[in-house]
Amino acid sequence: MKRYRIALFCVAFVLAGWILNFASAAGPNAAAQKHIDIAKAAAYRPGHDLTALYETVCRPALTGKARDENPPAKDPAPGSTVLASVKVPPHSEWYFPPAKVFDNLYWLGSHADSLSTPQVFGNSTWAVKTSEGIILIDSGMNFSAKELITDGLKKLGEDPAQIKYLILTHAHSDRYWGSKYIQDTYKAHLIVSEADWHGIEISPDPTELKPKKDMVATDGMKLTLGDTTLTIYVTPGHTPGTISVLVPLKDGNQRHLGAVWGGINPNLYGHGVRNGPTLEAVIKTWSASTARFMDIANKAGADVYLTIHPGYDMALEKIRALPYRKPGDPHPFVSKDEVMRFLTIIKECGDAQLATLGSS
Known part of the structure; x- marks a missing residue:
């Protein structure tokens, strides 16, 4: 009889595990689905397609699986990555010509293709x-900084020696590995949150690419250069010290306000640095940051x-x-609705992931 009970218990235990796994594989629970539906409804408008964002940020909740389920066994040592081991992709995979987007704003970034496999x-x-002078927001990678930033500004008729500040939205390689080049070449001031200066210090990223600590971004900080003032906000969650920025823009006689949101996904571990005590805590922080910045951006217009x-x-x-824009045509980047929809997707997908983890 005792053996029978033990066998029955084992069968029940295995069955319960199978049911849980099946439920997870079946997709999001009802609480998560409510948030997913809101995010999906915000994902597409003609000319302002955010479906790639939705599919990426909501993927953990859509699959019923949390990110960072298998964290590293131990944190890597600071500067443990050897620069020579970092693979540089072919030029054709990252180069994209520079562009003037507003009268006072240039884009100096790299190629993207969300429809490719894998996505870029x-x-x-x-x-x-x-x-x-010029204020940069993020520097990109070390191998592309000179061509995209220095050469890009020259192609647009600007003098890269006029770079005075570089704001880094967060301490990940794709944001800051080119920053030491900018710091050393143009003596520009780097602005990073205190938490992310620490993240750079302890990260396994190559020591040769780590910039010297400079200015510390604080919440609500105003950065004024000449006739322009940017406002910086600390919005943790993607990293412990992610920052987001409001940027005044000019389009002829019209004035606009740009919003730079400093991250995409909440992660327990990012680029070798632990971002919080638990994934649940990190997502809650990210969701709160998103809600706050949505309110700030909305009220600021x-x-x-x-x-x-x-x-x-x-x-x-x-x-x-x-x-191809003709006089009087709307600017393709201008859409307050898109700003709010982008942040809505970030927040609702995060809340859906919390629901998947069992939180409300």
Whole structure:
């Protein structure tokens, strides 16, 4: 009888595990689905396609599986990556010509193709032109910084020696590996949150690519250069010190406000650095940051989303359309609705993942 009970218990235990696995494989639970439906409804408008963002950020909830289920056994040592071992992709896989997007804003980023296999989401470097110099937002990779930024500005008729500041949205290689080149070449000031300066310090990224610590970004910080003032907000979650930025823009006599959201996915581990005590805690932080920045951007009247990865919002298609714009035509980047929809997808997909993890 005892053996029978033990056998019955084992069968029940295995069956329960199978049911849980089946439920997970079947997709999101009801609570998660509510958030997914909101995110999906925000994913597409003609000319402002955010479906690649939705499919990427909501994937953990759509599959019923949380990200970072298998964290590294131990944190890597700072500077443990050998620069010579970092693979440089072929030029054709990352180069994209520079572009003037607004009268005072240039895009100096890399190629993206969200329809390719595998998908390529690219990287953005934004250059804000002011009456007293240039402010960069992110630097991209080390191997592309000179050609995309230095040579790109020259092609657009600008002097890269006028680069005065470089804001880094977060401490990941695709944001900052080109920053030391900018710092050393142009003596530009680097602006990073305190938490992400620490992230750079402890990351396994090659020591040769780590910039010297400089200015610390604080929440609500105003950066004024000449006739232009950018506002910086600390929006943690993608990294412990991710920052987002509001950028005044000019289009002839019209004035607009760009919003740079500093990350895409919440991660427990990112580029070798632990971002919080648990994945649940990180996602809650990210969701709160998103809700707060949505409110800030909405009240400020932000009507241009300035992407950090052009593959998520079809930014390159908009750039390609700019030369065909006729006087009086709407600007392809201007859409307050897109700013709000982008942030809605980020938040709702995060909340869906929380529901998948068993939180509300």
